[in-house]
Amino acid sequence: GHRVILLKDSFNNSARVVCCCSLTFDLSALSTSTLDLPSEGGDATLSDIEQCYDIGRVVGDGNFAVVRECRRRDSGQTLAMKIVERSKLIGREHMMQNELSLLGSLCHPRIVRLFAHHHTHTHSYLVMELVSGGDLFEAISESGKFSEAAAGLMVSDVSEALSYIHSKSIVHRDLKPENLLVGTRVSAGVCRLKLGDFGLAMVVTEPVFTICGTPTYVAPEILCETGYGVEVDVWALGVILYILLCGFPPFRSRDRDQEELFQLIKQGQLHFPSPYWDSISEEARGLIRALLQPDPTVRLAAEQTLQHPWVKAMASACRQRALTDRSLKNTGDVAAQPERLRLPAQTNSEESQEMKTITPQTLMSLSPPRPRSPGTAVNLLFDWNIRSRSLLCVFRTTRLIPCQLNPWMTCSRCNLLSWEE
Secondary structure, three states, X not given: OEEEEEEEEOOOOEEEEEEEEOOOOOHHHOOOOOOOOXXXXXOOOHHHHHHHEEEEEEEEEXXXXXEEEEEEOOOOOEEEEEEEEHHHHOOOHHHHHHHHHHHOOOOOOOEOOEEEEEEOOOEEEEEEOOOOOOEHHHHHHHHOOOOHHHHHHHHHHHHHHHHHHHHOOEEOOOOXXXXXXXXXXXXXXXXXXEEOOOOOOEEOOOOEOOOOOOHHHOOHHHHHOOOEOOHHHHHHHHHHHHHHHHOOOOOOOOOOOHHHHHHHHHHOOOOOOOOOOOOOXXXXXXXXXXXXXXXXXXXXXXXXXXXXXXXXHHHHHHHHHHHHHHHXXXXXXXXXXXXXXXXXXXXXXXXXXXXXXXXXXHHHOOOOOOOOOOOOEEEEEEEEOOOOOOEEEEEEEEOOOXXXXXXXXXXXXXXXXXXXX
């Protein structure tokens, strides 16, 4: 009386097992969301959809759908269109209904947004936010591993999304790198993430016993069939953090044996092998231990993870570095050849016609220049010439970078001297 769905697990090369009741849903009940499409008869036609959207190149594909870039013809807005062949959903219609009903109720910057859905007799078209940076699995494949700061920022992003859906009693149940989309890459090795693919998500009001998920990320309480809730998402986040910092999962079978993998997960014995973990801080390891607690009652919650000191410190450092990198890049674009800032010397004897190089002490004594327009400030970017010990600087007008600076105080990290009224 059950169906078994097998989906590939990228890290352990094994199958994802989804057991679900063999229920029948009528997709014709999913009425077409109205943008400019006709609603006569319940279903739209492909011609109707193409009149509203210019459907372009493929940007992704999966087991049941292909995702194409599209553009609204009336506004020119660029979006993503997930096109699902309805014949492939026979016996799995509930996955589509879950995604539509749950995503339609969610609005958060760290969650991929669903704007509309339309249905023909053969296909369903989900119009979604376009997230063009690929997914986290691809980023891990490219980078191998990430710095603590970058990992902390990504954990912060995912924790925000999880805290939001958990507050609505929604459990995702398939949190993994393939379902975390890269919204932006703020600097080298630093990704901002958005949570997507709510096909297995559900509202939980009591313990759930359905076995589902992806083997590498599945929580022990799912395997033990003792009933589970939103805590399974936090376990998966702990697995992802472990992978981000070292490049491989915490529980793995040398022979790629799924039963052995499941036994290791249920035992929950964590190891941080050398040399891969030698440079990783004890604070990061402590957070992983708290996330990968086999007992869900003592496992950290998503909101607690978001407020964890290591996560807050790493995310803050990463954001600051990204701002600094952007500032350096912008300054380089404005002035490839910065010149020295010089002031007239005191008017006496032969020095009256000379200019002398400003020192930081001299600069601090100056009256700060006034911003050119409200909400902007003049930043001076300093670069010391090792030979002459002279101070090089560049004037540029930009929005003040939030370095927590007092007027005319330098930031030791980014070497920015900023002033604001």
